[in-house]
Amino acid sequence: MSNKLRIGVVGCGGILEWAHFPAYMKMDNVELVAFCDILTERAEKFSKKYFEAGKTDKKPAVFENFSDLIKMEGIDAVDICTPNYLHSIVAVEALENGLHVFCEKPDAVSVSEAERMKAASEASGKVLMIMRNQRYDNSTRYLKDRIAEGKMGEIYAARCGWQRRRGGPPHGSWFSKKEESGGGPLIDLGVHMIDRTMWLMGNPKPVSVSGCTYNVFGDNGSGSGLLPEGTKSTFSVEDLAMAFVRFENGACLQVEVSWASNVKTDDIFFELRGTKEGAVQNQNTKGRLTVVSADGDFNPDLSAYSEAQGHEGNIRHFADVVLNGAEPMFVPQQGINMVKILEAIYKSAETGKEIFL
Ligand SMILES: NC(=O)c1ccc[n+]([C@@H]2O[C@H](COP(=O)([O-])OP(=O)(O)OC[C@H]3O[C@@H](n4cnc5c(N)ncnc54)[C@H](O)[C@@H]3O)[C@@H](O)[C@H]2O)c1
Known part of the structure; x- marks a missing residue:
C-alpha cells in the first residue's frame, strides 16, 4: 500500500456531494483514485473536480460498473454510497477482492446480508466499517x-x-x-x-x-x-x-x-x-x-x-484504522445487531x- 489510502467511490449522489467529498477534499492521507456511478456523468463530475482542485496528479478513473472499479490496479479501499440494497453486494465483492470497505448506513437490508459482510471481512482480513457519523x-x-x-x-x-x-x-x-x-x-x-x-x-x-x-x-x-x-x-x-x-x-x-x-x-x-x-x-x-x-x-x-x-470524523477514523492500525470504534457485529x-x-x-x- 502507498502511504496514502487509495479509495474508489461507488455511488456519486447526494451523500458523496454534501458529506464524503468535502471530507476527502480536506484530507491528505487519502487519494481518490476512481468514481463509479451508473450515471457516469456524475462520476465524471467528481473526478474532474478532484483533479482540478490539485488533489491528485492523475485524474481519477471513471466507471459505470462497480466490478470494474473493484478490479482496477492501485486501489486499496472502496467507499460505498449507493442505494441500500447494493451495500452488501458491493461490500462482499470488494472484500473478496482484497479491498477494505467503508460503507454508508444502513449496514445492509437484511441480517443475512450483514452476516455475509462480516464473514467476508474476517475471511479476507480487510477492514469493514459502516458510517456511524x-x-x-x-x-x-x-x-x-x-x-x-x-x-x-x-x-x-x-x-x-x-x-x-x-x-x-x-x-x-x-x-x-x-x-x-x-x-x-x-x-x-x-x-x-x-x-x-x-x-x-x-x-x-x-x-x-x-x-x-x-x-x-x-x-x-x-x-x-x-x-x-x-x-x-x-x-x-x-x-x-x-x-x-x-x-x-x-x-x-x-x-x-x-x-x-x-x-x-x-x-x-x-x-x-x-x-x-x-x-x-x-x-x-x-x-x-x-x-x-x-x-x-x-x-x-x-x-x-x-x-x-460527523461524517468527516468517521471517514478520518476509517483511514486511521486502515493506515495506522487504530482501534476501530465500529465492529461488524454491531452492524448485525x-x-x-x-x-x-x-x-x-x-x-x-x-x-x-
Ligand atoms: N450518513 C448519512 O447521514 C446519510 C445521509 C444520506 C444518505 N445516506 C446513505 O447514503 C447512501 C446513498 O444515498 P444518497 O442520498 O447519496 O442517494 P442518491 O440517490 O443521491 O445517490 C445514490 C447514487 O448511487 C448511484 N447508483 C445506483 N445504482 C448504482 C450502481 N449499481 N452502481 C453505481 N452507482 C449506482 C445512483 O445513480 C446515485 O447517483 C444510502 O445508503 C443512504 O442511506 C447516509
Missing part, C-alpha cells in the same frame, strides 16, 4: 467520556427519535421503494438515532423488539401536495415507525421516527436515563445538550470536542407480536 458529534463524544468517567452512573433506559412532519423523499425515489431501500424512515433515520443511543448505552445486546409501522401519507409525505393526476404511487415503505427494544442487561430503548406524521414540529432527539444523571438533546431546543440531575441541570461546554465531527433490531421491528409490525432475538 452520529458517534462523532460533539455532544455524543462529550457524553461518551462523561459516562466512561462514571459521572452518569448506569444508563438503564433511553428514548430517541427523528420526526419529520412532512419530509419524505421525492415521488419515485429509491428511498421509498422497499426492494431498493429495505424500509422507510426507520432504516433511513432511525438507524442513526438507535446507533447513537445504543453506543452511549455501551452497545448492550438486544433481546426483544416490539414495533408498529404505518403508511398513511405515502408519496405525499414530502409535503408537495397530492400526486399529479394519473401518477401511480411507488411508495412501498412506512412513513412512521414506533418501537420498543429490550436489552440483555435489563435496559430499554423507545424509538419514534417519521417522514410524515401529524406532529407539532420536526424534531431530532435523544434522552438517556442514568442512575446518577440523565441527558437530553432536542433539535427543538436548538440542539443544546442538557445534563440532568437532582443537583440541577446544565448545558455542558463542548468546545473541547470541536475537532472533525443493528439490522437485527430493524428487521425485528418490521417483523413485529407485520405480525403484531413481540419478536425475541
Whole structure:
C-alpha cells in the first residue's frame, strides 16, 4: 500500500456531494483514485473536480460498473454510497477482492446480508466499517467520556427519535421503494438515532423488539401536495415507525421516527436515563445538550470536542484504522445487531407480536 489510502467511490449522489467529498477534499492521507456511478456523468463530475482542485496528479478513473472499479490496479479501499440494497453486494465483492470497505448506513437490508459482510471481512482480513457519523458529534463524544468517567452512573433506559412532519423523499425515489431501500424512515433515520443511543448505552445486546409501522401519507409525505393526476404511487415503505427494544442487561430503548406524521414540529432527539444523571438533546431546543440531575441541570461546554465531527470524523477514523492500525470504534457485529433490531421491528409490525432475538 502507498502511504496514502487509495479509495474508489461507488455511488456519486447526494451523500458523496454534501458529506464524503468535502471530507476527502480536506484530507491528505487519502487519494481518490476512481468514481463509479451508473450515471457516469456524475462520476465524471467528481473526478474532474478532484483533479482540478490539485488533489491528485492523475485524474481519477471513471466507471459505470462497480466490478470494474473493484478490479482496477492501485486501489486499496472502496467507499460505498449507493442505494441500500447494493451495500452488501458491493461490500462482499470488494472484500473478496482484497479491498477494505467503508460503507454508508444502513449496514445492509437484511441480517443475512450483514452476516455475509462480516464473514467476508474476517475471511479476507480487510477492514469493514459502516458510517456511524452520529458517534462523532460533539455532544455524543462529550457524553461518551462523561459516562466512561462514571459521572452518569448506569444508563438503564433511553428514548430517541427523528420526526419529520412532512419530509419524505421525492415521488419515485429509491428511498421509498422497499426492494431498493429495505424500509422507510426507520432504516433511513432511525438507524442513526438507535446507533447513537445504543453506543452511549455501551452497545448492550438486544433481546426483544416490539414495533408498529404505518403508511398513511405515502408519496405525499414530502409535503408537495397530492400526486399529479394519473401518477401511480411507488411508495412501498412506512412513513412512521414506533418501537420498543429490550436489552440483555435489563435496559430499554423507545424509538419514534417519521417522514410524515401529524406532529407539532420536526424534531431530532435523544434522552438517556442514568442512575446518577440523565441527558437530553432536542433539535427543538436548538440542539443544546442538557445534563440532568437532582443537583440541577446544565448545558455542558463542548468546545473541547470541536475537532472533525460527523461524517468527516468517521471517514478520518476509517483511514486511521486502515493506515495506522487504530482501534476501530465500529465492529461488524454491531452492524448485525443493528439490522437485527430493524428487521425485528418490521417483523413485529407485520405480525403484531413481540419478536425475541
Ligand atoms: N450518513 C448519512 O447521514 C446519510 C445521509 C444520506 C444518505 N445516506 C446513505 O447514503 C447512501 C446513498 O444515498 P444518497 O442520498 O447519496 O442517494 P442518491 O440517490 O443521491 O445517490 C445514490 C447514487 O448511487 C448511484 N447508483 C445506483 N445504482 C448504482 C450502481 N449499481 N452502481 C453505481 N452507482 C449506482 C445512483 O445513480 C446515485 O447517483 C444510502 O445508503 C443512504 O442511506 C447516509
